[in-house]
Amino acid sequence: xxxxxxxxxxxxxxxxxxxxxxxxxxxxxxxxxxxxxxxxxxxxxxxxxxxxxxxxxxxxxxxxxxxxxxxxxxxxxxxxxxxxxxxxxxxxxxxxxxxxxxxxxxxxxxxxxxxxxxxxxxxxxxxxxxxxxxxxxxxxxxxxxxxxxxxxxxxxxxxxxxxxxxxxxxxxxxxxxxxxxxxxxxxxxxxxxxxxxxxxxxxxxxxxxxxxxxxxxxxxxx
Amino acid sequence: xxxxxxxxxxxxxxxxxxxxxxxxxxxxxxxxxxxxxxxxxxxxxxxxxxxxxxxxxxxxxxxxxxxxxxxxxxxxxxxxxxxxxxxxxxxxxxxxxxxxxxxxxxxxxxxxxxxxxxxxxxxxxxxxxxxxxxxxxxxxxxxxxxxxxxxxxxxxxxxxxxxxxxxxxxxxxxxxxxxxxxxxxxxxxxxxxxxxxxxxxxxxxxxxxxxxxxxxxxxxxx
DNA sequence: GTTTCGTTAACCGTCGACGGATATCGGTTA
DNA sequence: TAACCGATATCCGTCGACGGTTAACGAAAC
Numbered sequence: 217x218x219x220x221x222x223x224x225x226x227x228x229x230x231x232x233x234x235x236x237x238x239x240x241x242x243x244x245x246x247x248x249x250x251x252x253x254x255x256x257x258x259x260x261x262x263x264x265x266x267x268x269x270x271x272x273x274x275x276x277x278x279x280x281x282x283x284x285x286x287x288x289x290x291x292x293x294x295x296x297x298x299x300x301x302x303x304x305x306x307x308x309x310x311x312x313x314x315x316x317x318x319x320x321x322x323x324x325x326x327x328x329x330x331x332x333x334x335x336x337x338x339x340x341x342x343x344x345x346x347x348x349x350x351x352x353x354x355x356x357x358x359x360x361x362x363x364x365x366x367x368x369x370x371x372x373x374x375x376x377x378x379x380x381x382x383x384x385x386x387x388x389x390x391x392x393x394x395x396x397x398x399x400x401x402x403x404x405x406x407x408x409x410x411x412x413x414x415x416x417x418x419x420x421x422x423x424x425x426x427x428x429x430x431x432x433x434x435x436x437x438x
Numbered sequence: 439x440x441x442x443x444x445x446x447x448x449x450x451x452x453x454x455x456x457x458x459x460x461x462x463x464x465x466x467x468x469x470x471x472x473x474x475x476x477x478x479x480x481x482x483x484x485x486x487x488x489x490x491x492x493x494x495x496x497x498x499x500x501x502x503x504x505x506x507x508x509x510x511x512x513x514x515x516x517x518x519x520x521x522x523x524x525x526x527x528x529x530x531x532x533x534x535x536x537x538x539x540x541x542x543x544x545x546x547x548x549x550x551x552x553x554x555x556x557x558x559x560x561x562x563x564x565x566x567x568x569x570x571x572x573x574x575x576x577x578x579x580x581x582x583x584x585x586x587x588x589x590x591x592x593x594x595x596x597x598x599x600x601x602x603x604x605x606x607x608x609x610x611x612x613x614x615x616x617x618x619x620x621x622x623x624x625x626x627x628x629x630x631x632x633x634x635x636x637x638x639x640x641x642x643x644x645x646x647x648x649x650x651x652x653x654x655x656x657x658x659x660x
Numbered sequence: 661g662t663t664t665c666g667t668t669a670a671c672c673g674t675c676g677a678c679g680g681a682t683a684t685c686g687g688t689t690a
Numbered sequence: 691t692a693a694c695c696g697a698t699a700t701c702c703g704t705c706g707a708c709g710g711t712t713a714a715c716g717a718a719a720c
Contacts, residue, residue, distance in 0.1 A: 228703065228704095229703075229704075230703085230704095253670085253671065253672090254671075254672065255670085255671065255672085256671095263704080263705085264704060264705045264706065265672085265705085265706090266488075266703075266704055266705070267703080267704070267705095269492075269672090269673095270491075270495070270703095273492070273495060273496075277499055277591075277595075279587065279588050279591055285712085285713080286670085286671065286672075286711095286712070286713070287671070287672075300586055300587060300588050300589070301588065303533065303537075303586070304533070304586070304588050304589060304592070307529050307530065307532070307533045308529065310529070311525065311526070311529045315525075364522055364525070364526070365501065365522060366501050366522050366523065366526050366596070367522070367526060369499075369501055370526070370592055370595075373592075374588070450672095450673065450674095451673075451674075452673085452674095475700085475701065475702095476701075476702065477700085477701065477702085478701095485674080485675085486674055486675045486676070487674095487675085487676090487702090488673075488674055488675070489673075489674070491702090491703095492673095507682085507683085508681095508682070508683070508700085508701065508702075509701070509702075
C-alpha cells in the first residue's frame, strides 16, 4: 500500500510519524478517503499507539486528515485545496506584512538577505527542495517580525504543507531564478516603506505562486 | 489552587478537561506562567495521563498553553492578546465574508435571523452567556458559508476563546440590545450585496467589539 | 429481493507502568 | 563566597492491555 522504511531519529516518534504521513498524504501516495486505523499504523510503524495518536491529531489540525464517524480519513489535496491554502495565506501574510512594516528595523530586514542568497544558490544547483525551504524561510520572517504570536502559530500550522507542496512542484520548474528575484523585489518594497503598495505586491506574488502551482499540478501526475 | 468538581459526561474525558482548563486559563484563575504537569493534573482530575495529554495538546493549539523546556505553561490573556485575537479575526472574517457574499443564497442568509433573535432574547433576559453564544453563532455562519474548510478550521480553533472571553465581559454590559442591533445592520449590509462596504462595516463592528472588551477588562478584576 | 435483527469483529478511549532524560539541590572544592 | 559537580527526584515519551461502543456482516422474516 505505501512503503514504511525505518523511523529516523527524531525529537519524538510521533513527530517522525507526522512527517512521514504528511508527505504521503500531500503527494497523494496515500489516497484520499483512506481510512487510517491507529492499530494498523502502530503495527506498520512498529511502535505503540500513543505516538500514532499524537501524529493523527496533529495532521488533523493541519487539515490533511478528517475525523469522521470512526477514526481518521485522508483528505486529499485537489485544486480547490490549493486555492484555499493560498487565499488563507494571502490573508494571513498581508496582515503579517502590515504589522512587520510598522515594527521592524532595517537590521531586521537585513536578515531576509540570507534566504534570498539561499534561493539563488538552490536555483543555481537546481535543488527544488532547498529552494522551497529558503522560500518559506523568507516568508516566515514576515510572521516573526509581525510580533503576532497567533499569526505565527497559524502559519506554522500550514507551513509544512506548503513545504512539501513547493518541493514537489518546484521540481517541475526548469529555472527557479525568476522566483528568487521576485523575492528581491518584495524586499525592496518592504524597505521602501510603502505599505499599501507592498501588500499589493505580496498579493500578486502569492497569486503568481498559486498559478504556477496549479499549472504544475495540472501537468504533473495527479 | 483551583477547584476540581466532577467530570460531567462528555463525549470524551479529554474534551471535558479541555473545557475546564480553558475556562480556568482564560478567566485567569490559572495564573500565567503556571507549570502544568501531566502527572499532577491526572491525579487532580482522577483520570489517567492519556486524556490529559490530549487536552494539553489541544489547548496548546489554541494558544492558551505554551510548550517550553519541560512541560506546558499557562499563557495568560493580557491586553496584547485581545489585540491579537481581534486583528487575526478581522483578517479571517473579512475573507470569510467576501467569499460567502459571492456564494451564499438569500436562503442561506435567512439562517442568520435565528442567532439574531436569540441575541435579542438573551439581551431581554440579560443572559451574557447565551448572548455570547448566539453572537458567535451568527459570525460562524460567515465562515460556514464561505465554503473554505481551512478558514472554518482556524476559526474553530479560536472560537472557544472568544466564547469564554465574551461571556465574561458581556456580563459587565448593562444593556446588550445595541450589540444585537449592530448585527442586524451587518445582515442588511450582506443582503445589499455591496461587498466592500460590508467588509468595512464588519471591520468597524469588530473594532467596536474589541474596544468594548478592552474597556470591560480594564475595569474588571484582572 | 428487501428489510430487520442479532452476532461478531473492529476500533478507539482509557488505564497503569517503565525507563530515560533533565532540572534541582546539596556538598565539595577553589 | 562562588563555581563546579554528582546524586536524586521529577517529568515526559512510550508501551501493552482492557473494555465499551459502534460498524459490518450474515441470517431470518416478510
